[in-house]
Amino acid sequence: MKKRSKRGVEKDGYIRQIDWELRPGGMLVQKRDSGDASSGPMIKIKVSHDSYYHDVTVHCRSTFGDLKRVLANETGLEPKAQRLLYRGKEKDDVECLHIAGVKDMSKIMLLEDPASKEKKLEEMNKNQGILKAYEEVAKVRAQVDKLSQKIVDMETTLCNGTKVADTEIVVLTELLMVELLKLDSIEADGEAKVQRRVEVRRVQSFVDTLDNLKARNSNPFSKSSNSVSVTTNWESFELGVGSLHAPTPLKSSTKITQDWELFD
Numbered sequence: 001m002k003k004r005s006k007r008g009v010e011k012d013g014y015i016r017q018i019d020w021e022l023r024p025g026g027m028l029v030q031k032r033d034s035g036d037a038s039s040g041p042m043i044k045i046k047v048s049h050d051s052y053y054h055d056v057t058v059h060c061r062s063t064f065g066d067l068k069r070v071l072a073n074e075t076g077l078e079p080k081a082q083r084l085l086y087r088g089k090e091k092d093d094v095e096c097l098h099i100a101g102v103k104d105m106s107k108i109m110l111l112e113d114p115a116s117k118e119k120k121l122e123e124m125n126k127n128q129g130i131l132k133a134y135e136e137v138a139k140v141r142a143q144v145d146k147l148s149q150k151i152v153d154m155e156t157t158l159c160n161g162t163k164v165a166d167t168e169i170v171v172l173t174e175l176l177m178v179e180l181l182k183l184d185s186i187e188a189d190g191e192a193k194v195q196r197r198v199e200v201r202r203v204q205s206f207v208d209t210l211d212n213l214k215a216r217n218s219n220p221f222s223k224s225s226n227s228v229s230v231t232t233n234w235e236s237f238e239l240g241v242g243s244l245h246a247p248t249p250l251k252s253s254t255k256i257t258q259d260w261e262l263f264d
């Protein structure tokens with residue numbers, strides 16, 4: 001924040017008012033006449049960054065740290081990610097421009113810190129990986145949607161009392177397992193990982209549904225909410241036919257005795 005004050009001094013018999021202002025770094029300096037271009041407090045600096053040049057205007061007594069903050073708006077680089085070189089030497093943030101010899105239209109080179117550049121590259125690759133994972137999960141979801149419709153149709157057929165070919169159930173199960181393997185091969189982080197987990201559970205639930213349908217298809221009398229409960233009443237006959245247990249042995253009606261008769 002700039003603070004200004006006035007103080008009268010006598011020169012050549014005249015009292016002149018001098019304006020003072022506080023510059024960056026806490027230095028109190030005399031305010032220059034803005035109408036005098038050669039002694040103006042603002043200087044223009046040409047900053048080269050990669051293949052671009054940026055013309056920035058700063059106070060001549062600013063620090064290199066102040067210049068970095070201005071360049072942050074121009075280049076999008078955070079001040080801590082910037083390295084400023086003047087006359088082949090890197091400058092510290094606290095060093096003043098005028099002390100280093102920076103004048104109007106001086107040239108300064110801006111380099112991005114290697115560590116910051118590498119971190120940014122990692123973030124870009126990570127974002128691309130997340131985007132790719134989203135796309136792969138979306139492809140699997142679209143395919144599973146098609147298969148789920150076939151499962152619904154098959155379940156409707158069974159509920160109507162019509163059997164389906166076991167091969168149809170097997171093929172649908174195998175197709176779902178293929179999609180499950182695709183999901184397992186997707187490398188995902190963050191929200192993409194959550195979406196993959198949700199889709200895995202969805203596919204697994206469809207596989208369980210097909211297992212139940214297969215059991216109902218092979219045994220239409222199995223217990224289910226839509227199946228007809230059939231109760232068989234067995235009738236026990238004398239010879240044991242139709243009985244669930246072995247017949248009870250019958251007592252012989254012939255009586256054997258040992259009374260001997262004598263003949264002549």
